[in-house]
Amino acid sequence: MKYRAHLSAVLAAALLAAGCASTTTGSVASGGSARSQLLLVSPEQVMQQSLQYYDQQNTKARAQGKLVTSGAEWNRVNTVMQRLVPHVATFRPDAARWPWQLVLIDEDTVNAHVMAGGKITFYTGIIRKLRLTDDEIAAIMGHEMAHALREHTREKISQSAAGDMAIAIGGALLGVGEGAQQLAGLGKQLALDMPFSRHMESEADLYGLELAARGGYDPRAAITLWQKMAQQGGGGGPSFLSTHPNSGDRMAALQNAMPRVLPLYEQARARR
Ligand SMILES: [Zn+2]
Structure with missing residues (x-):
């Protein structure tokens, strides 16, 4: 052995x-540097696989009458996504041309996820149960978009x-x-x-924080979001936490990055 x-x-x-x-x-x-990644499979393979999975998920949700692709709640989340998309070019220019897409699934589950190529799913449960503000939606959106950008x-x-x-x-x-x-x-x-590694989670937090700030959303909402997430008890807590393992130093890392992203938020607000 x-x-x-x-x-x-x-x-x-x-x-x-x-x-x-x-x-x-x-x-x-x-802090400006990007971690080197092991990338053995082609991005096309992964995107193809993800797209198939996304289609399956959406077909099933549609058959159950749970797929939301319009209306006030979908518009609210989609507006956040559309405001963040132009800023992905900061990290990689090609991603600004990706077919970013949002679906909302009308289920109680406190969750959201992303698949390769920018296919984002939110569940109504996370918005309603955590009473998310737009800034908090942007914190989740930025985090999910970051997973896609970093090709986790x-x-x-x-x-x-x-x-x-x-x-x-x-x-x-x-x-x-x-x-x-x-x-x-x-x-x-x-x-x-499989959930992403803690390292990937930390990366998604930081890139997401910056995306939200550049989109004009208050990055401090990432802190209140994770506080709300932690307070959401019952049944082992929100399912978001099972796919997004919470590292003990998550809050500290977010706080630590705040001075670097707050100026970006102020600039974005000034431009509005
Ligand atoms: Zn994550």
């Missing part, structure tokens, strides 16, 4: 060296694929390759359902 673990580590290192890049330029909120799903799939390959190749070399195929298949499934 020791040799296998060692071989896996060597392979993983080789893969890391081969597929590392950054999907965006750095954010002001995070692609990175997650790449990490999973790298692990599978290391196990498969390491196993084959040592004559213990059985089960490698199943592992490879499992990796793909996990990629869509």
